[in-house]
Amino acid sequence: MGERIIECSDGRIKMRTCAWSPPGDHPVGCGMYLTVEDGKVVKVEGDPQHPITNGRLCVRCLTLPEYMYNEKRIIHPMYRDPKDRGKDVWEEISWDQALDIIVEKWTAIKDKWGRESIVTFQGTGREPALYHSSLTYAVLGSPNAVFPMSGDSCYGPRCSVADFLLGAGYPEMDYAQFLEGRYDDPQYELPKYIILWGKDPLFSNPDGFFGHSLIDLMKRGSKFITIDPRITWISARSEYALQLRPGTDAALGIGMLQVIINEGLYDSEFVEKWTFGFEELKQRVNEYTLEEIEEITTVAKEDIIAVARIYAQNSPSAIMWGLAVDTNSNGTQVGHTIMSLIAITGNFDIPGGNTLSVPASFMGKWRYECANLLEPEIRKKMIGLERYPGFQAAHVVAHPDLVLDALETGDPYELKMAWFFGSNMLANTSNAQPKRWYEALRKMEFNVGQDLFMTPTAMALYDVFLPVATFAEHEGVVLPHFGRNTHMVSAMNKCVDVGECKSDLEICFWIGKRLNPDAWPWETIADFFTQQIQPVMGITFEDLQDEGWHMNAFEYRKYEKGLLRPDGAQGFNTPTGLIELESSLYEDWGEDPLPYFAENILTPFSRPDLAEEFPLIMTTGGRETTSFHSEHRQIKSLRRLMPDPLVQINPETAIQYGISNGDWVAIENPFGRAIEKALITEIIKPGIIHAQHGWWYPEQDGEEPNLFGVWKSTINSLIPHKAIGKLGFGSPYKNVMCKIYKVDSLDS
Ligand code: SF4
Numbered sequence: 001m002g003e004r005i006i007e008c009s010d011g012r013i014k015m016r017t018c019a020w021s022p023p024g025d026h027p028v029g030c031g032m033y034l035t036v037e038d039g040k041v042v043k044v045e046g047d048p049q050h051p052i053t054n055g056r057l058c059v060r061c062l063t064l065p066e067y068m069y070n071e072k073r074i075i076h077p078m079y080r081d082p083k084d085r086g087k088d089v090w091e092e093i094s095w096d097q098a099l100d101i102i103v104e105k106w107t108a109i110k111d112k113w114g115r116e117s118i119v120t121f122q123g124t125g126r127e128p129a130l131y132h133s134s135l136t137y138a139v140l141g142s143p144n145a146v147f148p149m150s151g152d153s154c155y156g157p158r159c160s161v162a163d164f165l166l167g168a169g170y171p172e173m174d175y176a177q178f179l180e181g182r183y184d185d186p187q188y189e190l191p192k193y194i195i196l197w198g199k200d201p202l203f204s205n206p207d208g209f210f211g212h213s214l215i216d217l218m219k220r221g222s223k224f225i226t227i228d229p230r231i232t233w234i235s236a237r238s239e240y241a242l243q244l245r246p247g248t249d250a251a252l253g254i255g256m257l258q259v260i261i262n263e264g265l266y267d268s269e270f271v272e273k274w275t276f277g278f279e280e281l282k283q284r285v286n287e288y289t290l291e292e293i294e295e296i297t298t299v300a301k302e303d304i305i306a307v308a309r310i311y312a313q314n315s316p317s318a319i320m321w322g323l324a325v326d327t328n329s330n331g332t333q334v335g336h337t338i339m340s341l342i343a344i345t346g347n348f349d350i351p352g353g354n355t356l357s358v359p360a361s362f363m364g365k366w367r368y369e370c371a372n373l374l375e376p377e378i379r380k381k382m383i384g385l386e387r388y389p390g391f392q393a394a395h396v397v398a399h400p401d402l403v404l405d406a407l408e409t410g411d412p413y414e415l416k417m418a419w420f421f422g423s424n425m426l427a428n429t430s431n432a433q434p435k436r437w438y439e440a441l442r443k444m445e446f447n448v449g450q451d452l453f454m455t456p457t458a459m460a461l462y463d464v465f466l467p468v469a470t471f472a473e474h475e476g477v478v479l480p481h482f483g484r485n486t487h488m489v490s491a492m493n494k495c496v497d498v499g500e501c502k503s504d505l506e507i508c509f510w511i512g513k514r515l516n517p518d519a520w521p522w523e524t525i526a527d528f529f530t531q532q533i534q535p536v537m538g539i540t541f542e543d544l545q546d547e548g549w550h551m552n553a554f555e556y557r558k559y560e561k562g563l564l565r566p567d568g569a570q571g572f573n574t575p576t577g578l579i580e581l582e583s584s585l586y587e588d589w590g591e592d593p594l595p596y597f598a599e600n601i602l603t604p605f606s607r608p609d610l611a612e613e614f615p616l617i618m619t620t621g622g623r624e625t626t627s628f629h630s631e632h633r634q635i636k637s638l639r640r641l642m643p644d645p646l647v648q649i650n651p652e653t654a655i656q657y658g659i660s661n662g663d664w665v666a667i668e669n670p671f672g673r674a675i676e677k678a679l680i681t682e683i684i685k686p687g688i689i690h691a692q693h694g695w696w697y698p699e700q701d702g703e704e705p706n707l708f709g710v711w712k713s714t715i716n717s718l719i720p721h722k723a724i725g726k727l728g729f730g731s732p733y734k735n736v737m738c739k740i741y742k743v744d745s746l747d748s
Helices: 064-068 095-113 132-140 156-166 213-220 249-262 268-274 278-285 290-297 301-313 331-344 364-371 389-395 400-409 434-441 456-461 504-515 525-537 541-547 584-588 636-641 651-656
Strands: 005-007 013-018 031-037 040-046 118-122 144-146 193-197 223-227 240-242 317-321 417-421 446-451 464-467 476-478 489-492 616-620 646-649 664-669 672-680 688-691 736-743
Touching: 013 489, 040 064, 095 118, 095 417, 095 446, 095 464, 095 504, 118 132, 132 144, 132 364, 132 417, 132 504, 144 400, 156 331, 156 389, 193 213, 193 301, 223 301, 240 301, 249 278, 249 290, 249 301, 249 331, 268 331, 290 301, 301 317, 317 331, 389 584, 400 434, 417 456, 434 456, 446 456, 476 525, 489 541, 504 525, 525 541, 646 651, 646 664, 651 672
Parallel strands: 118 144, 118 417, 193 223, 193 317, 223 240, 417 446, 446 464, 616 688, 646 672
Antiparallel strands: 005 013, 013 031, 031 040, 476 489, 616 736, 646 688, 664 672, 664 736
8 A cells, every 4th residue: 555645746745545524425435645735635536556446536525625625614613692593693713612602501401401401413424423422422411312314214224124133234245345355356256146226336335335346346247136216327237127116125025035935046054054034934925926016016027036036046146235225114124125135045244245244343332332321310211212122222322203203392301402413404414304303403492513514404503513624634534334344444644724623523522521521531532543443453543544444354154153243152143143034133122023015104005095196206315426415515516517406207207297308396295395407317217206305505595594495405395204114214215105397496
């Protein structure tokens, strides 16, 4: 690997770093060099020696200087009287003043209302996801850390189902990410087939995965099967592209299991030795006929059979399962069927299959340790603890939907102070029913938030604005999969300062030092990282900064070697020690231990009475390369590439509703309405539309009531807050009924 700092002949320096956030991103850790001239980052280049990304970057990192030095960026702490929320009347203050205000308000609110009256919100993907709950538990002393997405529908459901059924973290596809020789490593075997299930990594670069690795594998000969309602770049090159009806993935998984089991195509030795509940699973999947499954999914029975056979008969093969699994009322079921497919075909932890991770031993563990610092009486008050015990067991966070209810009703108790960790909640980054959140959070006594730009959420709700540093401006570590299946740890190396911005962790540190120094004993950020990584990786944070990234040796078939269980015994870290095709934990929580399909509450099938008025299915949440959810809207070169919110409509559907390419279109259902611009395209099936999320307009008036136009394209206003799936996971972001009609403008 190259030098950490290169001094160029023209006096500039190049700093090697690995990216995470901010700007928003998943922990992928792409390698790059940042060129610094006169104290400013002026150029971004991919690092060809980085073992995963090999010098490739996407446009968001390539435009980093435009983001860092954007005229709209907030670079000093600011205060505004709570009575002025929604008005652009901020006063610049010092960090000391900001921290004094926070400490004073926190003290008054906890003394009057109890620590549980404090609630903290994280955004998706960004770095404070590692720290915000630890700060909430160990420092603020509240049990209510929340990811405010209905049904916690992002990544958590997949990981939790893996925790429950495998006792291991998210089973990532083996793309040789753990091996020194990468694809040419003698241990590695190319996946014969890769099933992309509700996932489009070329666009999303999801948690811990660099999307273009799929192209590497395609070039080397892996074949693809895609399961997606839309045609994607990869599905256009796939052997099979199953364009299922959105939200019916669980039924498809059941159908594939049925074919593989009934035709005897499963790995009987693996099933016999390492799984629990096979007969029960067999019985369950045979409660459906393939004809029924065809009717539910709209995927031809012949295609279901063909794909099931291909997957079972071509070992090794891998399944990548994505956000569409989580943003689904059937999310738990889909995850259950996918893991059952991987298990019964013997594709777990073999070269070219799906990798298993050893139990999380840093960062994630620290989060649980911080939760254990909560006073027992306070911990019992975590919102949702009784209603969703499975959710709490895996996540140790408050349930988002019940938090919204509590904000609105004061039941089980009043919430009085909110802290936003880069969560632009009102701009549909993730949460359903943003107007309900807005109305509820306006009533708080005190709100503090940390972010980089004045967002609709900040303008509407913050009283104290804490300015956050980008990854070029702070030290940090990148943990793919947040430590749940980490192939390597990388260093974010600071190279410049911008204004008075501080990293999310530095801010947490300062608050921790003030409010509970015993729980926050580290002298420096570097000490903290060293304490986290050294026991597992054997290196200090400074070593890591010099190395750039660090991998530990990887072993396949860990279940045979006693590497998955804390007691060192063979098998899996589950109650039975086996992969639980029938979940004993689900049974303990009073839930069906086997997968099933259930229609969500707002489709033309579950609500035939509304089907005539709202005949279409809307799916949302697909990624664009030019933004990370609601971020990057003010970056001009990215906005030029994606100037308006787009709704994809099939030509047949467009003709039916008199809509032409480029028309403004209202999308409406009983829960809400949003306006986007029509993109007529055959990549989507007739009767289904895909609407972009996360839109607001930084160029518009930021004050209330306009709030940067945030209410105009609030696509998540169409998502009900009452369609939560099994165990409290999943919500139907991918399949709600709607109607569309042409309107004159975005302001109609
Ligand atoms: S995926 Fe794109 S935005 Fe994320 S770190 Fe890599 S280059 Fe940057």
